[in-house]
Amino acid sequence: MCCSHNITEKDLQPGAQDTSYLGRIKGMQFFDPHVHMTSRTTDDYEAMADAGVVALIEPAFWLGQPRTGIDTFRDYYSSLIGWERFRSSQFGIKHYCTIGLNSREANNEPLAEQVMEILPLFIYKEGVVGVGEIGFDDQTAAEEKYYRLQLELAKEAGLPVQIHTPHRDKKRGTTRSMDIALEHKLDPAMVIVDHNNEETVKEVLDRGFWAAFTIYPFTKMGNERMVDIVKQYGTERIMVNSAADWGISDPLAVPKTAALMKEQGISDDAIRMVTYQNAITAFGQSGQISEADFIAVKEIDQSQKFSGNTILRGGQQPRMDKDSIIIR
Amino acid sequence: MPHFQPNRVLSEILRQNITGDAMEWLLEKSRADSTSFNTAFVMIPRKTGKRNISVTQQQQRDLAEYAPGLYVNDWLTDRLARVWLLLQLDSSDKERYIRQVENLFLTAEVNELVALYSALPLLAYPEAWAARCAEGIRSNIGDALQAIMCNNPYPAAYLSEPAWNQLVMKAFFTEKPVEKIIGLDKRANKELACILRDYAHERWAAYRTINPQIWRCVGKFTDEEFFPDIQKLAASGNALEREAAALACNDSSYMPAKELLDTNPELTSAIRSGMLTWDSLAIKMKEHVLQS
Numbered sequence: 001m002c003c004s005h006n007i008t009e010k011d012l013q014p015g016a017q018d019t020s021y022l023g024r025i026k027g028m029q030f031f032d033p034h035v036h037m038t039s040r041t042t043d044d045y046e047a048m049a050d051a052g053v054v055a056l057i058e059p060a061f062w063l064g065q066p067r068t069g070i071d072t073f074r075d076y077y078s079s080l081i082g083w084e085r086f087r088s089s090q091f092g093i094k095h096y097c098t099i100g101l102n103s104r105e106a107n108n109e110p111l112a113e114q115v116m117e118i119l120p121l122f123i124y125k126e127g128v129v130g131v132g133e134i135g136f137d138d139q140t141a142a143e144e145k146y147y148r149l150q151l152e153l154a155k156e157a158g159l160p161v162q163i164h165t166p167h168r169d170k171k172r173g174t175t176r177s178m179d180i181a182l183e184h185k186l187d188p189a190m191v192i193v194d195h196n197n198e199e200t201v202k203e204v205l206d207r208g209f210w211a212a213f214t215i216y217p218f219t220k221m222g223n224e225r226m227v228d229i230v231k232q233y234g235t236e237r238i239m240v241n242s243a244a245d246w247g248i249s250d251p252l253a254v255p256k257t258a259a260l261m262k263e264q265g266i267s268d269d270a271i272r273m274v275t276y277q278n279a280i281t282a283f284g285q286s287g288q289i290s291e292a293d294f295i296a297v298k299e300i301d302q303s304q305k306f307s308g309n310t311i312l313r314g315g316q317q318p319r320m321d322k323d324s325i326i327i328r
Numbered sequence: 329m330p331h332f333q334p335n336r337v338l339s340e341i342l343r344q345n346i347t348g349d350a351m352e353w354l355l356e357k358s359r360a361d362s363t364s365f366n367t368a369f370v371m372i373p374r375k376t377g378k379r380n381i382s383v384t385q386q387q388q389r390d391l392a393e394y395a396p397g398l399y400v401n402d403w404l405t406d407r408l409a410r411v412w413l414l415l416q417l418d419s420s421d422k423e424r425y426i427r428q429v430e431n432l433f434l435t436a437e438v439n440e441l442v443a444l445y446s447a448l449p450l451l452a453y454p455e456a457w458a459a460r461c462a463e464g465i466r467s468n469i470g471d472a473l474q475a476i477m478c479n480n481p482y483p484a485a486y487l488s489e490p491a492w493n494q495l496v497m498k499a500f501f502t503e504k505p506v507e508k509i510i511g512l513d514k515r516a517n518k519e520l521a522c523i524l525r526d527y528a529h530e531r532w533a534a535y536r537t538i539n540p541q542i543w544r545c546v547g548k549f550t551d552e553e554f555f556p557d558i559q560k561l562a563a564s565g566n567a568l569e570r571e572a573a574a575l576a577c578n579d580s581s582y583m584p585a586k587e588l589l590d591t592n593p594e595l596t597s598a599i600r601s602g603m604l605t606w607d608s609l610a611i612k613m614k615e616h617v618l619q620s
Contacts, residue, residue, distance in 0.1 A: 074435065081437035086469040118435075124370045125437045287374065328535075 021259035025052060032056040032254045033279035034241035038084055044251040045091040051255035054294040055094035059133040059162055062102045064246050070114040077122045092298040098132030098162045099123050106146035116149060123157050129283040132162025136173045151184045159286050161191045174200045178207055192282050195220055205237060210282045214243040215253035223257040227264050235273035334394040337387055338412050345381040345405050354409060358416035362428055369413055369432060373406040381408055395449050397510035399479035410443035419452035426456050438471055445475040448482035455486060462491040465498055477504050484511025493520040506541050507610035521549040525557060540572035544606045547579030555584055562588055571609055
């Protein structure tokens with residue numbers, strides 16, 4: 001997913017940490033509709049909670065190397081609705097996911113067949129807000145076959161679809177993804193086309209689909225460009241995500257983009273639409289998102305103490321002072 | 329614990345807490361083939377919602393008769409409906425029945441796990457779930473652990489001693505409300521007392537606090553090895569720890585412990601009068617927590 005970029009001396013310098021942007025978005029709430037928390041640390045969860053991320057969607061994807069058996073798929077899907085959901089709740093962040101067979105691994109047909117068999121066990125689970133991320137990578141025949149099968153599955157289940165668009169031959173791959181979705185009679189209002197850029201956005205919006213933008217250094221959108229997109233296209237059916245994963249990426253991409261928008265004069269209401277509300281409206285069509293849950297997951301009582309020490313009744317994680325060399 | 333059929337009470341409670349449509353749907357799915365049954369188990373919250381339930385005192389008494397310790401008042405509608413649905417499974421073919429329930433565990437999300445573990449004391453072939461229950465204790469998912477550990481009569485009735493000890497130790501370790509463990513006093517054993525004492529020593533060495541309820545599992549095994557810890561507790565600056573020491577001495581038949589208790593007539597009389605018990609200490613701990 002990362003690093004086709006020519007690295008210069010400047011890129012190798014450590015960045016000074018400046019978190020003053022947090023002041024500009026104080027009190028705002030964010031929803032990151034695409035972030036792979038399985039690959040992230042507890043530091044990231046803490047930083048996201050501090051920056052105002054109240055809920056997120058973790059799409060099922062590939063783990064950096066191909067799986068070789070059905071059981072690892074089953075365990076991965078289970079972990080998205082089990083352990084990772086719990087881990088997220090410890091930081092007061094409501095965790096949703098989309099479930100699907102990603103395009104790369106669709107190319108292992110014998111395994112893909114088995115995965116298709118277990119998908120129905122997972123897509124009706126609570127908090128599963130769509131089928132995703134599915135679509136094209138290499139744009140092979142096998143990818144197309146399993147993309148089509150999963151569109152049918154989503155249609156039957158009444159779930160939104162989260163489409164991953166390819167890195168290479170992106171524009172045509174995006175068009176083709178939408179053509180096929182329409183061929184299967186999916187309502188474009190139920191389809192979120194992800195990883196858009198300046199070249200793809202117009203067609204996606206014109207055809208009535210949701211356009212998601214991934215703010216991801218070096219290979220996808222930068223957030224200065226994102227600000228320009230919002231200035232040009234407005235906020236309707238546009239949403240921002242981080243797609244942070246095991247590559248060099250930024251789980252704070254959504255709040256940082258909000259801060260940049262604020263700095264560049266975009267209204268609070270517009271910021272709210274693209275960093276929170278639109279994603280909820282789109283994926284909320286699953287019937288699985290309730291904003292009340294964002295508050296419930298925070299009702300992890302940090303005030304309760306026994307003998308001066310916090311008792312973690314909700315099971316949430318205590319904060320440690322990261323700047324201290326003392327670890328208790 | 330004999331197997332029982334608390335179907336009537338649970339059906340009654342369910343009916344009064346969900347819509348007629350949802351009840352109809354559940355009844356239909358309870359008789360469906362296994363694929364449809366499994367999908368229904370997953371989809372339950374879509375039909376029943378997730379609301380608090382109301383249970384009458386009579387229903388509570390009836391349930392307690394079937395399963396002493398089972399407490400459903402804090403369940404939500406989806407949890408109740410899932411447990412009820414599990415009870416409708418045809419159990420005539422033992423192997424098939426066990427396989428079907430086990431499969432539900434394998435793909436369960438958090439709330440399904442909670443329902444599945446809550447249902448353990450109500451399932452057929454109760455002895456068949458001991459390994460599953462022990463496996464659940466290895467989980468680190470807080471809600472799943474709590475469903476096994478608290479207000480659930482299954483573990484005390486069916487777990488082996490090592491698995492039981494792991495449950496109690498892990499409940500302390502993960503700071504669960506241990507007073508809600510059914511059978512905590514009845515299944516106290518020397519091995520567990522040793523494990524908990526070592527844990528207390530570790531916490532002391534790390535300058536961390538210890539839940540005074542730990543000594544509830546130690547008291548009756550007090551001997552010359554355990555006694556120094558009880559003495560240390562009795563001299564604590566924390567009133568709740570001194571009360572725990574008194575209760576531990578009261579549980580013990582070790583003479584020096586009896587003598588230690590006698591040196592504190594105030595706590596002795598509180599215990600005699602029933603004012604001070606392990607349960608009242610648990611309530612006091614909660615109040616203390618809220619005040620500080």
